[in-house]
Amino acid sequence: MTDKSAEQSRDFYRQDVKVGVYVCHCGGNISDIIDVEDVARDLSDYPGVSVSRNYIFMCSSTGQGLVEEDIRTKGINRVVIAACSPALHELTFRGTLERAGLNPYLYEHVNIREQGSWVHKSNKKAATEKSKKLIRAAVEKICRQNPLEAIRVNAARSIAVIGGGVAGMSAALSLGRQGFNVYLIEKENRLGGKLNSLWKAYPSEEDGEKTLEELEKDISSLNNINIYLESEVKKIDGYVGNFSVEIVKKGSPEKIKVGALVITTGYVHYIPFEGEYAYKTTKKVVTLPDFIEMLKDDEKNGSLKNVKSVAFIHCVGSRQNPSLDKPQKDEKVNDYCSRTCCTSALFRIKQLLEKYPDKKIFDFYRDIRTYGLQHESYYEELSKKGVLFFRYPEDTRPQVEVKGDKLEVKSKDILTWNEEVSVEVDMVVLLTGVMPADISVIVDDLKLPIGSDRFILEAHPKLRPVEVPNLGIYIGGTAQAPMDLLEAAYGGKAAASKASMLLSKGEISLDPFVASVNPELCDGCEKCIGECLYPGAIVMENGKAKVIPALCKGCGACAAVCHTRAINVAGYSLEQIDAMVEAISKE
Amino acid sequence: MGEIKSDKILIITTISNSYPGADAVGQSHLEYDPDTYIIRLPDPVLLPEDFYLKAYSKGIAGIIVMSSGSDCPYEGAYERLAQRVQKIYDKMKENGISISRLKLTTICTVCKAAFLKEIKGMRENIEKLKAVKDAS
Numbered sequence: 189m190t191d192k193s194a195e196q197s198r199d200f201y202r203q204d205v206k207v208g209v210y211v212c213h214c215g216g217n218i219s220d221i222i223d224v225e226d227v228a229r230d231l232s233d234y235p236g237v238s239v240s241r242n243y244i245f246m247c248s249s250t251g252q253g254l255v256e257e258d259i260r261t262k263g264i265n266r267v268v269i270a271a272c273s274p275a276l277h278e279l280t281f282r283g284t285l286e287r288a289g290l291n292p293y294l295y296e297h298v299n300i301r302e303q304g305s306w307v308h309k310s311n312k313k314a315a316t317e318k319s320k321k322l323i324r325a326a327v328e329k330i331c332r333q334n335p336l337e338a339i340r341v342n343a344a345r346s347i348a349v350i351g352g353g354v355a356g357m358s359a360a361l362s363l364g365r366q367g368f369n370v371y372l373i374e375k376e377n378r379l380g381g382k383l384n385s386l387w388k389a390y391p392s393e394e395d396g397e398k399t400l401e402e403l404e405k406d407i408s409s410l411n412n413i414n415i416y417l418e419s420e421v422k423k424i425d426g427y428v429g430n431f432s433v434e435i436v437k438k439g440s441p442e443k444i445k446v447g448a449l450v451i452t453t454g455y456v457h458y459i460p461f462e463g464e465y466a467y468k469t470t471k472k473v474v475t476l477p478d479f480i481e482m483l484k485d486d487e488k489n490g491s492l493k494n495v496k497s498v499a500f501i502h503c504v505g506s507r508q509n510p511s512l513d514k515p516q517k518d519e520k521v522n523d524y525c526s527r528t529c530c531t532s533a534l535f536r537i538k539q540l541l542e543k544y545p546d547k548k549i550f551d552f553y554r555d556i557r558t559y560g561l562q563h564e565s566y567y568e569e570l571s572k573k574g575v576l577f578f579r580y581p582e583d584t585r586p587q588v589e590v591k592g593d594k595l596e597v598k599s600k601d602i603l604t605w606n607e608e609v610s611v612e613v614d615m616v617v618l619l620t621g622v623m624p625a626d627i628s629v630i631v632d633d634l635k636l637p638i639g640s641d642r643f644i645l646e647a648h649p650k651l652r653p654v655e656v657p658n659l660g661i662y663i664g665g666t667a668q669a670p671m672d673l674l675e676a677a678y679g680g681k682a683a684a685s686k687a688s689m690l691l692s693k694g695e696i697s698l699d700p701f702v703a704s705v706n707p708e709l710c711d712g713c714e715k716c717i718g719e720c721l722y723p724g725a726i727v728m729e730n731g732k733a734k735v736i737p738a739l740c741k742g743c744g745a746c747a748a749v750c751h752t753r754a755i756n757v758a759g760y761s762l763e764q765i766d767a768m769v770e771a772i773s774k775e
Numbered sequence: 776m777g778e779i780k781s782d783k784i785l786i787i788t789t790i791s792n793s794y795p796g797a798d799a800v801g802q803s804h805l806e807y808d809p810d811t812y813i814i815r816l817p818d819p820v821l822l823p824e825d826f827y828l829k830a831y832s833k834g835i836a837g838i839i840v841m842s843s844g845s846d847c848p849y850e851g852a853y854e855r856l857a858q859r860v861q862k863i864y865d866k867m868k869e870n871g872i873s874i875s876r877l878k879l880t881t882i883c884t885v886c887k888a889a890f891l892k893e894i895k896g897m898r899e900n901i902e903k904l905k906a907v908k909d910a911s
Contacts, residue, residue: 273798274815302801303813314809322812635792637799637885645885701817721851743849744821748859760816766829772783772812773833 205331206238208264209323210255212246212271214301219244221305223316227270230320236331239264247277252284259288266330270298270323276651291335293700293759296326321772328767336700336758339737343429343696344447345369347687350421350433350630353381354673355665355680356452357403362684363450364410368691371444372407373416373435379404381454385477387484389673390535391562396673424449424633428660429696447696448660448687451630451644452680455622455666458505458522461514465501465618466588472595473588475504475620476533483539492540497548497613499597500533501586506621507554512585516623524641526621527670530557533619534566541573549575550611552586552599560672576611579603588616622670634661643669654683662686701759702740703747707732709754716746716755726755777871779905780834784811784897786841787819793841793882793890800887807894818842818849820856824863827877828870837876837897841890844881853881875900 209231213219224242232240239258243251246269258264267290269281274297282292300319308315345368349360352374360372378384379400386396407413419437426432429447436442457477460467467473474482486492506529508521515521530553537549549570556577558564571577579602580586586599594612601609624643631638636656639645644663647655654662664683665676690696703726705716712731720726725739726746733755744757753762788794794815800807816822819840827838840860847853860879867874878900880893 273801275795275798299798299801299813302798304801306801306804307806308809309804310806311809318809318812325812325814635883719855721849721855741849743818743852744816745818745849745852745855747821748823750823757817757821760821762821762823762826765814765816765822766826768814769785769826769830769833769835772785773781773830773835775781 205236205266206262206264207236207266207268207327207330208255208258208262209234209237209240209268209327210246210251210270211240211242211300211319211323212251212269213242213244214272214305215245218271218301218305221309221312221315222300222319223312226316227319227323231323231327234324234327236266236327238262246271247280252280255281255284256288259285259290265290265294266327266333267295268298268323268326268330269295270300270319270326272301273299273303276648293336294330294333296330296333298322298326321774324774325768325771328771329764332761332764332767333759338697339700339702340695341429341698343691343694344445345691345694346371346444346446347448347450347684347691348373348431348433348444348446349450349452349684350627351381351452351454351625351665351667352376352379352415352417353452353454353665353676354383354399354403355454355667355676355683356381356450357407358677358680359450359452359664359684359687360413361403361406361410362681363688364407364413366688366692367412368688370413371416371433371435371446372413373419373421373433375418375420377418379407379415379417383673385480386673387480388539390531390566391560421630424630428658428690431660447691448662449634450680450683450687451627451636451661451663451667452665452676452683453625453627453630453667455670456625458526458620458623460504460618460620464514465504465586465616466590466595467618470590470595472590472614473616473618475618476529476536477620479536479617483536486543492544495547495614497550497611498540498615498617499550499552499588499595499611499613500537500617500619501588501597502530502533502551502553502619504618504620505623509583512583518642520640520642522621522623522641525557525670527557527559528672529619529621530555531560531563531566531672533617534558534563534570537570537575538566541570541575545573548613550597550613551575551577552580552597553577554580554582577603578609581606622666624667627667634658636661641669643667654679654686660687660690699742699759700737701757702737702742703735703744703755703757704737705733705735705755707754709752711752711754713751715749715751719745719749721745777831777873779836779876779901779908781836782810782901783835784808784837784839784894784901785830785835786811786813786839786894787822788813788815788841788882789818789843789847790815792843792847792884793886795884796841796882796886796890799885800890803887805887805891807891808898811894818847818852818856820849820852820859824859824866827863828866828872831867831872831876836901838878839893839897840877840879841882841893842879843883873900873904875904 228242423434462468506526637645662683664679710732
């Protein structure tokens with residue numbers, strides 16, 4: 189018998205344990221920094237490990253297939269995946285084990301991307317060695333893991349959609365049609381949000397009012413959508429499946445219970461400071477929303493008839509620079525792109541020229557970002573129609589001065605090698621950006637993650653684009669990022685889909701990580717009962733402690749005071765944690 | 776028992792808050808000391824006092840307990856944890872272990888700067904203790 193096999197034979201846990209270790213490259217996200225082949229090779233010799241592999245994308249169907257195949261053909265009965273954060277793929281790999289017929293909790297996830305390659309870029313060797321230690325610790329933990337069963341909790345089939353703009357209306361409609369009880373909460377006296385003032389929308393040129401009326405009609409046809417107008421959320425607490433939302437509706441407080449939340453609280457327009465591009469020093473300098481109102485009014489009254497020339501200035505309140513632009517109250521400038529203003533501006537210029545082809549239009553831009561399908565055609569069309577485009581440099585801003593009845597706009601133009609250009613116009617339109625609406629009450633109560641741009645930060649831009657880390661909370665529309673009408677509607681629907689998937693069964697499957705007692709070790713001292721934070725979760729039965737799983741939340745306060753270590757939280761036993769520390773400590 | 780045998784820092788995180796906080800640091804590609812090992816738990820309140828002493832005896836240089844603080848989903852757990860850490864400090868003193876090798880802190884899902892600051896602070900504590908030992 190070799191030393192290694194002698195050691196293994198003494199190890200109770202490894203008698204019938206076969207661990208499969210799988211190290212993911214994550215394309216190059218991990219493998220560019222961590223030597224994944226070395227890590228897999230190192231683990232192949234580790235006690236208890238039967239298979240150790242590395243693969244370019246473990247989360248791909250082929251990667252998961254490797255695990256399934258090993259479980260079926262090589263008798264792997266414990267799995268360790270070293271990859272990205274478990275927040276992204278823990279459920280994915282539990283499903284992999286389940287498909288292969290293995291208990292999904294006989295799996296441990298090691299985060300070597302967010303807590304490995306992405307934070308130790310300048311020390312590849314240390315990152316590799318650290319990964320080995322963390323995976324060894326995971327092997328030690330999973331060797332001591334028993335199969336577990338998920339806990340089922342009832343969840344209300346009702347959802348609060350906070351914000352009644354196009355995203356919120358789309359979400360509510362989608363959920364309502366699926367039979368959920370929906371509470372649609374809007375602070376204004378009519379649904380629609382910014383759709384109310386959008387007038388004609390690009391690219392379809394559909395009337396916003398008409399779109400809104402159709403949405404309102406569809407929503408009102410469903411009895412299970414409860415509309416709360418002139419209502420604001422005052423407090424939210426609870427947890428997935430059981431949120432409590434306090435609403436003040438027209439001054440009267442009301443409390444609702446919901447299983448999930450969809451947050452579609454939208455945006456506000458950037459308001460230029462007094463004097464910024466001569467704003468508020470003359471009525472001839474207006475913002476884009478003001479100009480849309482003017483265009484709308486012009487249809488009836490011809491109010492723009494006498495305006496012979498207009499200058500449009502892009503990126504007002506967007507892509508700002510702290511050394512050139514005035515910050516907001518939080519001392520930060522808006523350094524992000526508001527995304528929709530370029531296309532919106534070009535679309536409005538097109539509308540103006542269709543009615544008044546002789547108007548002189550000057551467009552001062554930094555970049556033309558017409559990212560949507562066919563949006564670039566507005567730029568091409570307007571160029572042919574004689575609109576003069578000037579590209580101002582990033583480190584300067586066009587200057588606007590009042591000159592008698594006229595406005596003078598001066599700027600450098602990159603297209604003519606930084607030549608100074610000056611135009612006299614009757615009106616200046618500032619293409620103002622967007623900022624998220626103030627939802628500090630909701631953000632504070634739910635501890636929502638907020639990005640550096642102040643918009644709600646999704647859990648992952650590609651893999652979890654309408655989720656936040658908190659289970660049961662979904663985001664959609666411009667509460668998340670600047671987006672146009674269609675994108676906002678799609679975002680709302682995506683959030684609704686996620687919420688409906690969560691609540692469709694009327695119960696939610698939660699991790700089975702609650703406390704349990706080994707009666708053979710329990711000496712009936714009752715210290716665990718004294719330490720338990722949830723009355724009734726631990727009771728005495730025949731002189732031994734017993735956990736009531738439905739009442740236990742799995743905090744583990746009881747485990748810490750059990751001198752015989754009879755009580756433990758499933759999946760986090762002290763023995764497992766001690767073994768992990770032991771593995772990490774070893775050189 | 777008070778001897779520092781390695782440079783390893785053990786970081787105890789919570790599933791609900793500080794572990795996502797550590798992920799947020801990674802998503803921002805902010806670098807920190809690689810000799811740090813994160814363990815994910817429902818709540819650090821489940822660790823008994825002897826866990827810490829054992830960890831030091833195994834060679835862990837410093838332990839940062841990153842709790843959820845007032846955001847803890849287990850009401851009352853943070854207060855229990857704080858009381859327990861106080862008892863651990865007493866035991867560390869009894870065993871000649873500097874209490875600067877254990878830090879209880881609160882890290883939320885977006886506390887990136889605080890996360891980095893705590894690691895830097897613990898590393899400095901360890902280096903100071905090592906320097907004192909070398910000098911003596």
